Amino acid sequence: MTERPHLEHTYAKDIPQMSVRWSAERSPSPSLVVLNDRLSRDLGLDPDFLRSPDGLALLTGWADDDEPATYAQAYAGHQFGQFVPQLGDGRALLVGEVLDRQGTRRDLHLKGSGRTPFSRGGDGKAPLGPMLREYLVGEAMHALGIPTTRGLAVVATGERIQRQQPDAEPAAILTRVASSHLRVGTFQFAAVHRTTEVKRAVADHAIRRHWPEAAEAENPSLELLRSVMRSQAELVARWMLVGFVHGVMNTDNMTISGETIDYGPCAFVDTFTRNALFSSIDRGGRYAFRNQPAAALWNLSRFAEALIDLIDDDADTAVDAATTVLEEFEPTYDAALARGMAAKLGVDLAGAPDDAVREYRAFVETTFDLLETSGLDFTLFFRAVTEDRLPDVVQGDDAAAWVAERERLARAWAPDGAADPQLMARTNPVYIPRNHHLERALRAAEDGDLGEFTRLLGAVRAPFEPDERFAGLEGPGSSSSFVTFCGT
Numbered sequence: 488m489t490e491r492p493h494l495e496h497t498y499a500k501d502i503p504q505m506s507v508r509w510s511a512e513r514s515p516s517p518s519l520v521v522l523n524d525r526l527s528r529d530l531g532l533d534p535d536f537l538r539s540p541d542g543l544a545l546l547t548g549w550a551d552d553d554e555p556a557t558y559a560q561a562y563a564g565h566q567f568g569q570f571v572p573q574l575g576d577g578r579a580l581l582v583g584e585v586l587d588r589q590g591t592r593r594d595l596h597l598k599g600s601g602r603t604p605f606s607r608g609g610d611g612k613a614p615l616g617p618m619l620r621e622y623l624v625g626e627a628m629h630a631l632g633i634p635t636t637r638g639l640a641v642v643a644t645g646e647r648i649q650r651q652q653p654d655a656e657p658a659a660i661l662t663r664v665a666s667s668h669l670r671v672g673t674f675q676f677a678a679v680h681r682t683t684e685v686k687r688a689v690a691d692h693a694i695r696r697h698w699p700e701a702a703e704a705e706n707p708s709l710e711l712l713r714s715v716m717r718s719q720a721e722l723v724a725r726w727m728l729v730g731f732v733h734g735v736m737n738t739d740n741m742t743i744s745g746e747t748i749d750y751g752p753c754a755f756v757d758t759f760t761r762n763a764l765f766s767s768i769d770r771g772g773r774y775a776f777r778n779q780p781a782a783a784l785w786n787l788s789r790f791a792e793a794l795i796d797l798i799d800d801d802a803d804t805a806v807d808a809a810t811t812v813l814e815e816f817e818p819t820y821d822a823a824l825a826r827g828m829a830a831k832l833g834v835d836l837a838g839a840p841d842d843a844v845r846e847y848r849a850f851v852e853t854t855f856d857l858l859e860t861s862g863l864d865f866t867l868f869f870r871a872v873t874e875d876r877l878p879d880v881v882q883g884d885d886a887a888a889w890v891a892e893r894e895r896l897a898r899a900w901a902p903d904g905a906a907d908p909q910l911m912a913r914t915n916p917v918y919i920p921r922n923h924h925l926e927r928a929l930r931a932a933e934d935g936d937l938g939e940f941t942r943l944l945g946a947v948r949a950p951f952e953p954d955e956r957f958a959g960l961e962g963p964g965s966s967s968s969f970v971t972f973c974g975t
């Protein structure tokens with residue numbers, strides 16, 4: 488385990504047209520609020536180093552005192568359907584890349600590090616609450632087995648900033664780890680502002696880093712599109728299976744790697760409705776729970792447009808090829824959702840015929856109907872099924888019909904004709920970051936008390952293991968009409 492990490496800059500060096508070298512603002516009195524020891528070790532970084540003054544310098548963008556090699560990355564994006572040609576890291580910087588213990592290249596990135604050439608009207612800062620929220624939700628997603636960017640640390644800068652709350656809030660920097668920060672918006676930026684050669688270099692970088700097998704394909708750019716399409720279809724299916732609402736699925740918040748990124752106005756559904764949405768600015772419900780697969784496909788269509796001249800010189804040929812790939816989204820998503828739902832109900836569909844997948848896909852809707860019409864809590868429902876005590880949460884004709892259909896499907900498709908309780912126990916979490924608990928923990932953390940935050944973090948890091956230390960965190964606490972705010 489090295490002390491000072493060896494940082495590389497392949498993105499900035501290979502494609503200098505896609506980022507700007509820029510330094511973080513100096514933090515007046517930085518202090519470490521949380522450090523992810525496990526992730527730190529996975530990256531081959533010594534947690535004790537990160538706790539030292541030199542480590543703190545790294546986590547605030549000043550690893551090399553004079554001229555740190557940190558970069559603001561350029562990207563564009565469709566925000567709520569409107570194209571914005573220039574977004575970019577307006578409050579963020581790429582610190583560099585490290586090779587983790589598996590040899591995978593991963594970005595270290597700061598969020599909240601001050602103004603950059605991409606800041607537009609913003610102050611470049613981030614409040615402590617939302618950065619701790621991103622840290623904790625990322626850890627929850629990771630523990631649930633869902634691909635995600637993760638927080639390595641949150642450092643309070645010592646400043647206070649004014650946001651929606653009446654009083655000024657502490658400012659903070661989140662150090663985020665991602666397998667890259669390439670977004671659909673990165674390609675859109677290259678398509679609008681740079682040459683085809685630069686765009687090709689971005690595609691080559693993405694292929695090298697995330698989809699090396701695409702390099703061997705007859706048409707690597709088309710294979711890149713297909714790889715991203717598949718990974719996003721599977722990712723969104725995973726979100727739907729835990730009741731996760733991302734909340735701001737703009738093309739600049741969709742990764743090429745297939746990792747979840749940007750936990751701004753996200754939340755987990757409690758009382759289930761397909762219309763669940765927690766963002767105060769999404770008035771049309773564009774990114775509501777039910778709309779997430781359609782939003783992902785819409786974003787992938789924008790990705791395809793950005794790639795089009797790389798796919799083929801002839802526009803018609805390129806459009807036909809891209810359309811064929813995009814048409815694979817729905818069956819890919821449906822299969823991932825059906826298999827995931829079957830697993831939640833104790834049935835492993837590996838090797839099962841298409842009919843099984845089709846039947847479980849239909850049963851997803853039956854299940855969502857039951858949850859919706861009976862006003863059930865998404866997570867508690869599946870846990871009750873897992874623990875064989877469904878009558879505790881729902882009774883009546885609809886529930887009886889649901890049970891009968893579930894049993895019929897298990898008899899038909901389970902390898903030994905019955906649901907596997909172990910499979911259910913490892914696919915239906917007890918602990919998710921419930922809005923009410925999370926908000927309470929964040930308010931206390933802003934006042935300097937990390938007790939609840941630490942307890943909730945402990946629970947969501949082992950989401951499948953009931954533990955009396957986390958009593959109360961398995962249920963909604965008090966039901967609240969919860970809203971999150973964008974522009975955090």
Ligand SMILES: Nc1ncnc2c1ncn2[C@@H]1O[C@H](COP(=O)(O)OP(=O)(O)OP(=O)(O)O)[C@@H](O)[C@H]1O
Nearest residue numbers: 574575576577578579606609610611612749751974
């Ligand atoms: N306080 C701020 N100052 C300057 N720019 C900002 C600020 N907040 C957001 N932005 C910029 O607005 C755009 C959209 O922001 P969004 O909330 O989606 O991203 P983010 O949360 O800042 O970062 P990321 O997507 O990397 O998680 C981005 O270009 C972002 O850099």
Ligand SMILES: [Mg+2]
Nearest residue numbers: 739740748749
């Ligand atoms: Mg964003």
